[in-house]
Amino acid sequence: MSEILFDRIALIGIGLIGSSIARDIQKLGLAREVVISTRSAETLKRAEELELGTAYTTSAADAVKDADLIIVSVPVGASEAVARQIAPHLKAGAIVTDVGSTKASVIAQMAPHMPENVHFIPGHPLAGTEKSGPDAGFSGLFKGRWCIFTPLPGTDRVALDRLSIFWKALGSMIDEMDPQHHDKVLAIVSHLPHIIAYNIVGTADDLEAVTESEVIKYSASGFRDFTRLAASDPTMWRDVCLHNKDAILEMLARFSEDLAYLQRAIRWGEGDKLFELFSRTRTIRRSIVQAGQDVDMPDFGRHTLDK
Amino acid sequence: MSEILFDRIALIGIGLIGSSIARDIQKLGLAREVVISTRSAETLKRAEELELGTAYTTSAADAVKDADLIIVSVPVGASEAVARQIAPHLKAGAIVTDVGSTKASVIAQMAPHMPENVHFIPGHPLAGTEKSGPDAGFSGLFKGRWCIFTPLPGTDRVALDRLSIFWKALGSMIDEMDPQHHDKVLAIVSHLPHIIAYNIVGTADDLEAVTESEVIKYSASGFRDFTRLAASDPTMWRDVCLHNKDAILEMLARFSEDLAYLQRAIRWGEGDKLFELFSRTRTIRRSIVQAGQDVDMPDFGRHTLDK
Numbered sequence: 001m002s003e004i005l006f007d008r009i010a011l012i013g014i015g016l017i018g019s020s021i022a023r024d025i026q027k028l029g030l031a032r033e034v035v036i037s038t039r040s041a042e043t044l045k046r047a048e049e050l051e052l053g054t055a056y057t058t059s060a061a062d063a064v065k066d067a068d069l070i071i072v073s074v075p076v077g078a079s080e081a082v083a084r085q086i087a088p089h090l091k092a093g094a095i096v097t098d099v100g101s102t103k104a105s106v107i108a109q110m111a112p113h114m115p116e117n118v119h120f121i122p123g124h125p126l127a128g129t130e131k132s133g134p135d136a137g138f139s140g141l142f143k144g145r146w147c148i149f150t151p152l153p154g155t156d157r158v159a160l161d162r163l164s165i166f167w168k169a170l171g172s173m174i175d176e177m178d179p180q181h182h183d184k185v186l187a188i189v190s191h192l193p194h195i196i197a198y199n200i201v202g203t204a205d206d207l208e209a210v211t212e213s214e215v216i217k218y219s220a221s222g223f224r225d226f227t228r229l230a231a232s233d234p235t236m237w238r239d240v241c242l243h244n245k246d247a248i249l250e251m252l253a254r255f256s257e258d259l260a261y262l263q264r265a266i267r268w269g270e271g272d273k274l275f276e277l278f279s280r281t282r283t284i285r286r287s288i289v290q291a292g293q294d295v296d297m298p299d300f301g302r303h304t305l306d307k
Numbered sequence: 308m309s310e311i312l313f314d315r316i317a318l319i320g321i322g323l324i325g326s327s328i329a330r331d332i333q334k335l336g337l338a339r340e341v342v343i344s345t346r347s348a349e350t351l352k353r354a355e356e357l358e359l360g361t362a363y364t365t366s367a368a369d370a371v372k373d374a375d376l377i378i379v380s381v382p383v384g385a386s387e388a389v390a391r392q393i394a395p396h397l398k399a400g401a402i403v404t405d406v407g408s409t410k411a412s413v414i415a416q417m418a419p420h421m422p423e424n425v426h427f428i429p430g431h432p433l434a435g436t437e438k439s440g441p442d443a444g445f446s447g448l449f450k451g452r453w454c455i456f457t458p459l460p461g462t463d464r465v466a467l468d469r470l471s472i473f474w475k476a477l478g479s480m481i482d483e484m485d486p487q488h489h490d491k492v493l494a495i496v497s498h499l500p501h502i503i504a505y506n507i508v509g510t511a512d513d514l515e516a517v518t519e520s521e522v523i524k525y526s527a528s529g530f531r532d533f534t535r536l537a538a539s540d541p542t543m544w545r546d547v548c549l550h551n552k553d554a555i556l557e558m559l560a561r562f563s564e565d566l567a568y569l570q571r572a573i574r575w576g577e578g579d580k581l582f583e584l585f586s587r588t589r590t591i592r593r594s595i596v597q598a599g600q601d602v603d604m605p606d607f608g609r610h611t612l613d614k
Contacts, residue, residue, distance in 0.1 A: 126528040129605035130592070140610065146525060185517050190528035193507065197532075199569055200503055201588040203495070203562045210492050216594045218453060221433040221497035224601045225504075225532055231592035234585035241573045241581050252570050255510045256563065262506055263559050266548045271384075274548050278541035281508040285437070285538035287523045294531045298436035300607040303447065 005166050008033040010067035012060050012082055014047045015233070016128060017099050018073035019137030022052040024170045027139045037063035047134045060085040067091065069166065072098040072110075077239035080109035092117040095159050099125055101186060101236070103150040103179035105243035111152065119159035124148045124182065125172060126190075132233040143171030144292065150179040187247035191240055192255060195248065197229035198237070312473050315340040317374035319367050319389055321354045322540070323435060324406050325380035326444030329359040331477045334446045344370035354441045367392045374398065376473065379405040379417075384546035387416035399424040402466050406432055408493060408543070410457040410486035412550035418459065426466035429457045431489065432479060433497075439540040450478030451599065457486040494554035498547055499562060502555065504536035505544070 009031040011018045025031050036053035037060045038044050048056045057063050064070050064086045072082050079100060096118055100106040103122050114120040127145040147167040151160055164174045204215045215223065241248060265273040289296045297304060316338040318325045332338050343360035344367045345351050355363045364370050371377050371393045379389050386407060403425055407413040410429050421427040434452040454474040458467055471481045511522045511530065522530065548555060572580040596603045604611060
């Protein structure tokens with residue numbers, strides 16, 4: 001068991017991320033009280049059935065009263081509304097953080113509302129699955145994953161350290177970045193892959209010459225890998241697209257440029273250009289596995305799980 | 308143990324697919340003799356060290372003598388050369404099949420060389436991993452996977468049945484299609500996903516604003532899913548691109564068109580269009596899991612394997 005890090009933690013939003021945090025807090029005994037808040041009465045009821053906290057309310061304002069740590073885990077488009085609701089009720093000295101996938105936008109939405117006497121530290125744990133909702137969460141989701149803080153100038157280092165200790169207790173590794181750089185990095189490692197996956201699955205769904213049942217039946221030959229990302233939460237990803245627009249459009253432009261080059265090489269039968277690209281990309285996979293950022297098994301180890 | 312289905316099987320090519328077939332034949336006792344042939348003396352030596360067959364030769368011509376079943380498992384661009392080499396040495400009544408990912412091109416390359424008295428039955432087992440070479444193969448690779456035949460008009464049903472029984476012994480499910488339709492289906496379920504994966508990994512590799520080490524470090528947030536496909540055998544995939552050009556270019560055009568629509572929706576902040584697409588694609592994942600074509604676990608079950 002770890003020690004108690006915060007007397008009272010308020011979780012605003014109890015989806016995949018919020019509920020995984022709740023499970024870890026409980027399992028590790030990191031807080032005396034965990035107040036759970038979500039707008040939907042139905043989701044809140046489910047969180048209560050799952051016994052994820054010690055108190056439950058649909059009012060974010062009520063939830064944050066007397067809380068020492070407030071973790072906002074909502075679609076990034078809802079950040080400003082949450083900030084407005086909780087701001088007047090925050091305790092002096094409280095730490096407010098979030099888990100949003102875009103940082104410049106979250107800061108623009110939340111920072112103006114935060115009182116001077118609280119520590120607002122934007123954060124982003126790079127963890128998740130394609131599932132969503134309070135039932136999808138599990139203890140251990142953050143183990144071995146990075147949590148990136150994008151602190152504002154003048155952030156109190158003591159508060160930042162306390163928050164780091166919390167995420168480390170959940171098994172995360174900590175990084176710091178400026179928000180703009182975060183948004184560029186995430187645009188390529190996360191946002192573009194999701195958008196491309198959604199797009200290709202959409203393209204396949206629209207074909208006339210190939211039926212949907214054929215796409216499903218033969219999906220193991222590559223396609224199924226994309227369907228996982230394309231099964232992610234639509235609200236979350238709509239908001240990411242709308243709130244990291246510039247970086248995403250830049251990455252999309254580069255991707256399309258490169259694809260045009262590749263397409264041209266296919267049209268003109270330029271095998272050497274294809275071979276060069278296809279060889280270069282292989283080494284990146286190897287580096288990812290070596291860095292411990294993916295399982296070291298062919299086919300993501302699916303064959304192991306099949307048996 | 309299964310029964311002996313062929314006295315003598317010749318495997319031309321002993322990479323991931325050929326060596327997996329060899330392992331299954333041995334494990335299941337499906338043949339008395341298995342002659343292994345590959346152009347590279349080094350690869351042949353490795354196949355012998357792994358004891359994958361009963362005889363070994365770098366000459367495809369020698370390998371097929373007296374063979375009842377010949378399975379050609381080479382990059383599709385090498386099909387014609389192999390057909391030329393083996394044609395004069397094939398036994399009357401022998402079955403010649405292949406495992407190539409494109410079918411119209413393989414037929415165009417091989418059929419003209421095949422003697423009248425052998426049964427040429429083009430085939431494609433939809434199985435594989437991102438690894439290649441004789442060490443990458445394993446028994447069970449074809450279990451629960453589809454094997455598609457694209458038989459020529461007038462194909463002998465008895466020969467086709469014998470070949471079906473062989474693949475069923477390896478655990479495959481059998482389908483039949485005409486070659487053109489096969490090539491369209493595979494263009495969307497396999498070729499496009501691989502090309503897109505190669506492309507996005509290439510794009511990430513070329514960025515100046517985001518370093519390669521950042522891409523690797525934070526790859527778990529989506530990107531790593533693409534790196535698996537982009538680690539596939541470069542020679543195989545160069546050949547697929549060159550030998551299924553028309554269908555691939557058609558799918559690429561559709562993909563790019565859809566992506567332009569999505570890009571425009573992002574630029575103009577049309578959240579409803581994004582939400583509609585992101586919701587629609589979610590159901591396809593569900594169907595794939597229900598059809599038993601992927602593991603029913605979040606994140607491909609990686610969290611299970613991590614522990």
